[in-house]
Amino acid sequence: MDILKTTEKLMSMDENTWARHSNPLSVYTRFSILPLFSLVFASIDVLGWWTVAALLLVSIWxxxxxxxxxxxxNTDNWASMGTFGERIYLNRHKESLIPRHHLRMCQIIMTLHLLGIPFWVSSLVTMKYSLxxxxxxxxxxxxxxxxxxMVWIYQDVKDLNPTYQSWLRTEKQQSHFRERPDSKTSN
Structure with missing residues (x-):
């Protein structure tokens, strides 16, 4: 079972949602989710039944x-390219463009991440705040x-697929489209 693919389905991520999520504000504010869940669970004694409402609010967020x-x-930045790489990674079973060394490293990172989850849950159950x-x-x-x-993956495979290339938009490209040719005519 692919946890990331399952999460993508639960989040109902379509083309428009992915485009919006590539906004750096979306990526960086998304890093608030785990600390918010931690705070809610760590505050269960204070919140009481309001914990349910707080969990609902974090879930909605x-x-x-x-x-x-x-x-x-402009998508020429770390956050945007991270979402592009994630899309490519989620599509890895359909289109095998990702080099093996990246796939191996992703497995290592995911394993290290998953190993942290039982410690996180245990710390919340035992209310050991330092943990x-x-x-x-x-x-x-x-x-x-x-x-x-994911950024690294995107940078390594973007030139192998025109769709992946089209996701990258730079300031230079944007200013080129905004420029208008000189409308003066010579006399």
Missing amino acids: TWLNPRIFPAPT VVLSTLWLMFTKTWFVDR
Whole structure:
């Protein structure tokens, strides 16, 4: 079972949603989700039954995040290319363009990430706040490492598929489209 593919289906990620999610604001604010879940669970004694409402709000934020920001005009940045690489990685079973060394490294990163989850859950159950912080940081570190690998994948395979190339839009391209030819006519 591919956890990332299952998550993509649950999130209902279509072409438009992926385009919006490539906005760096979407990518960077998405990093707030795990700390928010950690905070909610770590505050269960304070929140009581309001924990359910807080979990619902964080879940709504998780779903809304890739949808609320506009598609960026410039995608020549780490965050945007991270989402492009993720799309390519999710499509790896249909189109095997990703070099083996990247796939091997993704497996290592995902394994390290998954190994952190039981520690995170355990720290939340036992309410050991220092472990909540450490395990949350570990999961954030491995997630960031994974996104960085996705950027690398995108950079390595973008020239192999015209669709992948079309996702990259630079400031230079945008200014070229905005320029208008000189309308002056010579006398």
